[in-house]
Amino acid sequence: MQAFERFHYEKALTCLQRSKSLAKTKDDYIFVVCQLAICLESVGNYRGAVIALEEIPSVNYQTHPELQYFLATAYAFLGQMQESYQLAKAYLQSDDSDFEAEATELLQELKQTSPSN
Numbered sequence: 001m002q003a004f005e006r007f008h009y010e011k012a013l014t015c016l017q018r019s020k021s022l023a024k025t026k027d028d029y030i031f032v033v034c035q036l037a038i039c040l041e042s043v044g045n046y047r048g049a050v051i052a053l054e055e056i057p058s059v060n061y062q063t064h065p066e067l068q069y070f071l072a073t074a075y076a077f078l079g080q081m082q083e084s085y086q087l088a089k090a091y092l093q094s095d096d097s098d099f100e101a102e103a104t105e106l107l108q109e110l111k112q113t114s115p116s117n
Contacts, residue, residue: 009039009042009043010043012039013036013039013040013043016032016035016036016039017036019032020032020033020036026060027064029056030056030060030064030067033052033053033055033056034053034066034067034070036049036052037049037050037052037053037070037071037074038070040052041073041074041077046074046077046078047078049070049074049077050071050074050075050078053067053070053071053074054071061090061094062094065090065091065094065095065096066091066096066098066099068087068088068090068091068094069087069088069091069096069099069102069103071087072084072085072086072087072088072091072103072106073102073106075087076106076109076110081110081113084106084110085107085110085111088103088106088107088110089107091103092104092107
């Protein structure tokens with residue numbers, strides 16, 4: 001995490017990839033994958049962020065709704081607006097509010113760029 005906070009993204013990516021295999025619990029693994037996705041997005045690797053997040057089955061969205069927000073963001077960067085919209089909307093319907101403002105802003109932006117939503 002220190003490497004990421006210091007903008008040493010390549011080192012952070014290496015550490016986070018290693019951390020995935022060292023995670024002791026499912027929650028730890030999901031946390032690491034979310035951090036990895038954020039780091040991948042920071043270097044412009046949106047496809048890599050989607051691939052990392054899609055490794056986690058959607059059955060985990062109920063206990064980890066933040067996955068929906070992170071995936072919605074990555075899809076938006078890839079121009080997959082419908083998928084992004086659906087995931088951001090689902091996130092906002094969850095009990096999680098950690099990224100409520102960000103998800104609301106994302107939905108507003110998506111509505112402006114795609115009037116069919």
